[in-house]
Amino acid sequence: MTSLLPWLGPLLALLAAACVALAGYGLSLYRREARLPPDLAVALEVGATRTSAVGSLVDRTGMRWAPLVLRLMGERRVARLRRRIDLAGNPGGLTVDRYAARRAVYALLGTVGALVMLARSQWLLALLMLAFGAFWTEVGIWSAIRQRRDTIERTLPDFLDVLAVVVSAGLGFRQALERVAEKYEGPWADELRITLRQMDMGVSRREAFDELRRRNDSEQVAQFVTALQQGEELGSPIVDTLIQIAADMRRTDAQNARRRAARAVPKATMVVTVLMVPATMILLVAAFFLGSGTDFGSVLGG
Numbered sequence: 001m002t003s004l005l006p007w008l009g010p011l012l013a014l015l016a017a018a019c020v021a022l023a024g025y026g027l028s029l030y031r032r033e034a035r036l037p038p039d040l041a042v043a044l045e046v047g048a049t050r051t052s053a054v055g056s057l058v059d060r061t062g063m064r065w066a067p068l069v070l071r072l073m074g075e076r077r078v079a080r081l082r083r084r085i086d087l088a089g090n091p092g093g094l095t096v097d098r099y100a101a102r103r104a105v106y107a108l109l110g111t112v113g114a115l116v117m118l119a120r121s122q123w124l125l126a127l128l129m130l131a132f133g134a135f136w137t138e139v140g141i142w143s144a145i146r147q148r149r150d151t152i153e154r155t156l157p158d159f160l161d162v163l164a165v166v167v168s169a170g171l172g173f174r175q176a177l178e179r180v181a182e183k184y185e186g187p188w189a190d191e192l193r194i195t196l197r198q199m200d201m202g203v204s205r206r207e208a209f210d211e212l213r214r215r216n217d218s219e220q221v222a223q224f225v226t227a228l229q230q231g232e233e234l235g236s237p238i239v240d241t242l243i244q245i246a247a248d249m250r251r252t253d254a255q256n257a258r259r260r261a262a263r264a265v266p267k268a269t270m271v272v273t274v275l276m277v278p279a280t281m282i283l284l285v286a287a288f289f290l291g292s293g294t295d296f297g298s299v300l301g302g
Contacts, residue, residue, distance in 0.1 A: 062101030069100035088144035107133040164242035
């Protein structure tokens with residue numbers, strides 16, 4: 001480390017100059033009409049109201065390196081990435097090119113921050129900066145996938161009840177599905193609109209619902225699609241099928257809630273045992289000695 005001290009000043013100056021140049025370059029791209037990759041251009045235009053100015057600046061700064069990042073990832077990883085972005089519902093207008101642009105910028109910032117922290121011998125902060133550069137974009141996708149799945153699973157039983165009522169009133173399944181989807185908002189309504197548009201374009205109902213199941217990593221959605229297709233094959237009334245699916249989903253939710261509560265009890269017990277019991281014992285012992293009136297000075301002094 002001592003041998004690096006003569007180079008520390010020039011290194012920090014070089015890093016500072018690189019950061020300033022990068023910021024200026026990003027600002028110039030943000031203010032300039034530049035050629036964008038197709039899906040990145042759509043994301044920046046359609047999703048302009050869904051992302052912040054900082055996010056748009058990051059996208060435009062890193063778009064030049066997006067093709068390089070995608071080539072380094074390889075076709076298989078890009079395919080898995082596209083699958084995860086679909087499962088997340090394209091949060092904030094996120095696309096594959098937009099992900100690659102953010103990954104390039106965050107990796108560069110994380111590397112520069114890690115070098116600065118290493119120059120100051122702050123190893124833990126350096127590791128945190130590297131982790132930021134490597135995983136910050138992934139964290140957003142993981143969080144979006146989980147939130148979207150939970151929202152869909154909360155919405156689906158009530159949606160099926162309303163759909164069963166509308167179908168029993170005399171509308172066909174296709175018309176009832178569209179009518180109820182118009183009254184809902186959120187990821188499940190978006191998925192239904194995509195399915196309806198596919199059916200309008202000539203895709204069969206079975207294939208459209210198979211695509212719906214593929215786009216959602218949810219057991220309840222898979223259960224809904226499977227039961228719907230089985231009921232169609234067996235010729236059972238659609239209303240009875242919808243009511244039965246909703247009842248099964250609520251039963252599954254109740255079982256999952258009981259399992260989560262059962263797992264929470266040992267965790268709460270461990271917290272009480274590790275934290276609260278020792279603290280309570282310290283308070284009791286301190287109160288006992290303080291209430292006894294013992295002169296600790298005379299005792300310690302012999």
